[in-house]
Amino acid sequence: MKKLVLVFILIIFSIPILGGCWNQRELTDLALVLAVGIDKGEGDKKYDVTFQVVVPGNVASGQNGGGGQGPPVVVYESSGDSITEASRKATKKIPRRLYYAHTSIVVIGEELAREGIYNILDPMDRDPEFRTTTVVIIAKDKRAEDIISILTNLDKLPMNRFIKTLESAEAMLGENIKLNIDDLIGAITSPGKEPVISGFVLEGSPEKGTSPQNISTTRPPAMVSVDGLGVIRGGKLVGWLNNFHVRGAVWLLNKMKGTEIKFDFEGKKDAVTTTPYLSDTDVSVTFKNGKPFANVDIDTAFKLSEMDTDFDIEDPHKIEELEKKTSDVIKKEVEAAIKEAQKYKADIFGFGERIHKSNPKRWKELKDDWDNQFAKMDYKIQVHSYYRESGVRGKPFWSDMNK
Amino acid sequence: MSILTKMLKKKQVQRKNDNYRQKLDPSKPEELVIQKDYSANVSRIEEELGHSADLVIRQINIGIVNGALLFIDGIVDGKGISEFVVETLMDKQISSREVDVFQYVMDQTVALGSIKTITNWNDLYNALLSGCTIILLNGYNKAISGETRGGELRSIAEPTQQLAIRGPKDAFTETLRTNTALIRRRIKSPNLWVESMKIGKVSQTDIALLYIKGIAEEEIIQEVKERLQRIDIDAIMDSGYIEQLIEEQTFTSFPTTYHTERPDVVSSQLLEGRVAIIADGSPFVLTVPALFVQFFQAPDDYYSRFDLSTSVRLLRIISFLIALIGPSLYIAATTFHQEMIPTTLAIAIAAQRENVPFPAFVEALIMEVTFEILREAGLRLPRAVGQAVSIVGALVIGQAAVQASIVSPVMVIVVSITAIANFSTPVFAMAIAARLLRFALMVMAALIGFYGIMVGLMIMAIHLCSLRSFGVPYMAPLAPFSGPNQQDVFIRYPFWAFKDRPKFIVKGNVVRTGENQKPKPPKQSSHKSDKLEENES
């Protein structure tokens, strides 16, 4: 009996030695893919996929201290009729196994986005190796490979650069949204909601951006920057929200973390700039005359950050006016965003989803024709903003000089 | 395993089990009796001890009776003998024949600690060889044995293994009596009972069994006694021998008896109902039953306040885990679960490993083995050379190996953290278990990653749960879990709440601390201080 057990244990433990180690792979045998770019195929294949692979020796300070000489990443291109095909074909050029667990960004070329993104999301959703927190962006007016190939400064790894830019712009300006694959798929599948994806543009020449010159000068010839929100309907990019439209959408989606608002004051143009920093948006959808009707309620607190006109900021009336003007600007932006979205017939704010949750019976009736219903929808926007502080100074320094 | 036991059994049959315990056969009582003729006795002793050079025989005359004084040089207190035995006997002159000389000698030498009458050869040899002085008198078929143990002994020194920042600084020595004295000084209770026995057919080592009557469970005491009596071995060189012979299960790397060189630790464990075993010649005292959690309790825990000692104890448990699974986590993370490592760190490790020719497992193995060799070498080498070894080791491990691209810097960090963490386990026996199992876990990790580590830890948990130490489950009070006994496990309760002795060891007498022990500020204290201030002003 004991011998039997012993033999069995021996057999079990010799299996991995005989069969090679299945899931074992040394870190140095992996090509860590940091970013994937997917474009419409230029050749006869359906997709062109670019892989941004890190060159560890050039990023981290090696054993002798200091980074290596070459660029921190290398970009491989491959094409195929499916993403998997492209990924597997790429190994013809790459000496290591492509490893996606550290992929933190997926760039989709605008051309492909306009044709539809359903097909390309499935492999990433399915593969357990892929992080569900991978961020998706669209390369506005450009191919994804151009964006992926750019070398960046400040952050050695371009993908860090993208993510951090997205985060800082989201926190400071409120003109984009960091969206990961899970949320994207969630929004696509939810019947009463459409996703929006942040766009990235390339300023300057794509060719120069790939050379080390791009990181060795103080004014890089090519730069990537966040710009606009792509509106997706039915899995296709239908248009872009720009500037204040984006801000309106961000307000509505309750993702506003900070932005700037300027308005005329006491007859002077753009005299005051305020920065909202705390906000809460409450959206409810009710029915008015049998038609859906959205109530948007925004509360925000702001600081005064710049004034170009002299007034007494301790005067309650002035403060009231400040609050009202700030609210008005926000309201206008939100209105504009809703109108823009209605133009695209894309319910990016999730009004439909709200009906589904609060009134599932009515939703069943509305579901099939929701895009059109949304386009015709009426709404009411209420903004309450609260003045909090004006920094460490009261009056501007020049207020007495002028007298 | 079975083959091994079979082989052992066979050998036992072939072996002739010589009984050295008794020089003479007890089945023949007439041979055992001391003769009346003292010179015959003396020559018999001389003969049977092979005319050993350290046997000292002095002729004495007490009145008209001739006699001899025998002792073994070196293990007796020479000064004591000359002062109390020789001088007292030589001075006196006995004229009368009527006096019972034997009784007279007994009375005169009363200044010695203990005096015994011996009638039997076996007892005589035992007494003589353990440092007693034997007086043989002509015409008496009995001998006097006086307690004169002494000679050159190491004095009480500071502990070398189990250091404590705060607390007593004395440690056990190699002398049994000193050791029992160290404990007796701490517990002045008549209930502290010391039983003695001799183990070792040749060595005849004195063993003392200490327990507190009324606290320690009778069953445990009986069990310990039985197991000690069962020991049949030629010699006991250290309490380590006993430990290995009385353990419940030998196929385990976890210690199921506790050993310490600190008398304060032994005393407190006696008060928790444990039994202590002291072997002559060993500065390490065993206490049983020993439990898993006990090996994470350091003496400092009780001498400093509970909040500090609790946090330090938690730190110790964490470092035990690090020492156990540190390198295997590294192997698993870098060869199986790269997704777990944050991206920047993954890139940094990849960059460092770029030039290393070995897989992570081999790399880890090289480093761990190198470290173990260094540690062992440092332990064995004379102190002066030891330092040199550690310098060389630091250079080899720390720098040269990295520069030569044999290992990566991360690996060096992992190994050093593991090593340092391992040193923080208060008892060496447990630290060494972690050290050993670490290698097994490394193999498991190399085989199948975290799954392997988990399986390894699970098997370890099952094994630990199946162990018992003198009938007490080894993992108590964790498994079987017992709420009231958590007073000294992860959290060391403050003494006013630390009320009970461990109930899985002590069943009857469990009260340690009385009621209302929580210190309070004296009533009206604020009032008083106010008044003081008034007076001062």
Next chain:
Amino acid sequence: METAKISGKQLFVLVVLFEMGTALLEGFPVQLKQDAWIAILAGMAGGVLLFLVYYRLFLYYPDLPLTGYVEKIIGKWPGRVIGFIYIIYFAYLAARGLRDFGELLTATIYTNTPIFFLMSILILTITYAIQKGFEVLARVGEIFFAAVYMMAVIGFFLIIFSGLIHLENLKPVLESGWRQIMEVSIRQTMPFPFGEMILFTMILPHLNDQKKAKMICISGIVLSGINITIACIINIATLGTDLFLRSQYPLLSTVSKIQLFNFIERLDVLFMIYVMVAGFIKVAIFYYAAVAGTTGLFKFKNHRQVTFPMGILILVTAMMIASNFAEHIKEGLYIIPVYMHWPLQIYFPCLLLGIAMIRNRKKQKKAPAA
């Protein structure tokens, strides 16, 4: 029959770990979308009722396991046949548990590793534990219980601090309607995991304080039911109904969404520790029941004689149950409940209870007469 005795605490721990076991991994009735948790609670209520049936049986024969007292109730040979069927049932469920475990690991973390290897390592570990006896198993359970709870609490707070909980995902409540919920709970959540309490009829005789059996088991069922419900709610609130529906292992998806301070992420390992513990306990208890039943039925001297062959049997069964994951799940959802769970968890015990009641009433009537 082993003479091991376990304490009430240990039994409670075993009940909770056993019930939560693999149910936390794949026991969610996902087709109900956001109403899944209601079905779990309903299933739990049904489970408590079923347990009361088992408990009555246990009261009649407090010293015997299920396979022992069927002989007394319906006679020697029919009883042995039924007992044998139960042994096969337990062994089969052990194999299913093992297969679940293997499938999960091969689908998520060990994608290139043969399932046989993963399963055989686990079964070896469990065999080792069972060789050591039931007391050791119970003690190991206590340690694992602490580990699981600690992890659950850590995971819970990480999920909350990552801001993943969106309670609005739970709306609209009762969209699928009571009828469907009840159907699902009878078909799915009551037999698995709550009806599996039938297994504890094999273990209750080990309890040292048998008066407490009822309280311990019911509170164990309720606690595990609440835990599964909480897990289900967290999953829905985190993943949203759509992803909850599509995920094969919702809990894994939830855990892998944790992202905190930019470095606490990809905590799949936390999940895997749970999987290991759950798989271990679930399979071990079924395995033990099968071993104990066999030892009793075929009058082996010692359960150790049966352990290893039974382990091999379970391993082989686990390999052969289904050729792929889809088949395995399909069997679990549609065939097993109707043809195995219902008869063996509901019909038989109720029938046995009926006969036992009549018999005992006769005895009681006879007793005062005599």
